[in-house]
Amino acid sequence: LAIPGGGQDSPTRLTTMETLGATVLVCTPSYALHLLQVARERGVDPARLPVRVTLHAGEPGAGIPSVRARIEAGWGARAFDHGGMTEMGAYGYECEAQAGLHVNESEFVAEVIDPATGAPASEGELVLTNLGRLGSPLVRYRTGDRVRLARSPCGCGRTFARLEGGILGRLDDMLIVRGVNLFPSAIEAIVRRFPVEEFQIEIFRAGELDEVRVLVEVDGGADGARHVQDALRAGLGIRMEVAPVGPGSLPRFELKARRVVRR
Numbered sequence: 001l002a003i004p005g006g007g008q009d010s011p012t013r014l015t016t017m018e019t020l021g022a023t024v025l026v027c028t029p030s031y032a033l034h035l036l037q038v039a040r041e042r043g044v045d046p047a048r049l050p051v052r053v054t055l056h057a058g059e060p061g062a063g064i065p066s067v068r069a070r071i072e073a074g075w076g077a078r079a080f081d082h083g084g085m086t087e088m089g090a091y092g093y094e095c096e097a098q099a100g101l102h103v104n105e106s107e108f109v110a111e112v113i114d115p116a117t118g119a120p121a122s123e124g125e126l127v128l129t130n131l132g133r134l135g136s137p138l139v140r141y142r143t144g145d146r147v148r149l150a151r152s153p154c155g156c157g158r159t160f161a162r163l164e165g166g167i168l169g170r171l172d173d174m175l176i177v178r179g180v181n182l183f184p185s186a187i188e189a190i191v192r193r194f195p196v197e198e199f200q201i202e203i204f205r206a207g208e209l210d211e212v213r214v215l216v217e218v219d220g221g222a223d224g225a226r227h228v229q230d231a232l233r234a235g236l237g238i239r240m241e242v243a244p245v246g247p248g249s250l251p252r253f254e255l256k257a258r259r260v261v262r263r
Contacts, residue, residue: 169186
């Protein structure tokens with residue numbers, strides 16, 4: 001039984017899940033985290049609900065260890081990544097080992113190329129050819145997704161190509177800050193290690209260069225923000241401002257999150 005949630009607000013969806021005893025939650029990683037906050041505000045412990053599996057697509061997140069850990073801890077369930085797109089179809093799934101996306105090579109041909117040269121690469125842009133969609137075939141379709149091919153076999157025993165960490169980010173999301181290439185997913189991987197309810201990445205011009213400021217709804221206010229800032233500098237090798245903001249002041253997202261804002 002699939003329970004439709006379209007047209008409902010978050011509290012109504014949560015009530016429906018409670019009433020009908022939903023065992024699987026399918027949504028973006030951002031919405032899974034947002035629904036946890038809604039549950040807490042209503043005095044509901046999501047870990048006591050029947051949900052045993054959460055399945056996520058639409059944005060990087062479920063493949064980021066710190067994000068996955070927060071989802072699993074909050075829901076008391078196992079979180080799995082899923083890969084697909086409207087024009088190509090569902091091409092990837094995560095197995096019980098949770099070690100990255102397996103490409104369904106029975107239906108798709110997967111390649112990874114250097115986006116600048118087109119040469120084969122172990123990390124770069126994912127290129128797909130679908131084999132079973134007679135109505136809309138795509139041959140060597142450049143997805144714009146940045147991935148990394150796993151070289152070691154998966155513990156589950158499957159031999160399909162495996163993308164470590166799932167979708168690492170969108171190539172067109174890359175930020176260049178003082179000559180350093182940064183992806184929003186790399187920032188999120190560090191931010192989510194801390195008790196941050198929501199965050200936003202601001203890009204602004206300082207003279208001739210782009211700079212980055214990260215706004216965080218974090219426990220501990222200025223002290224909490226300083227800990228996040230120190231971790232970002234240590235993990236990414238670049239200094240960026242991290243500023244605390246009030247609880248509930250940043251936007252929430254039910255579909256794909258848009259956390260990068262240019263000022």
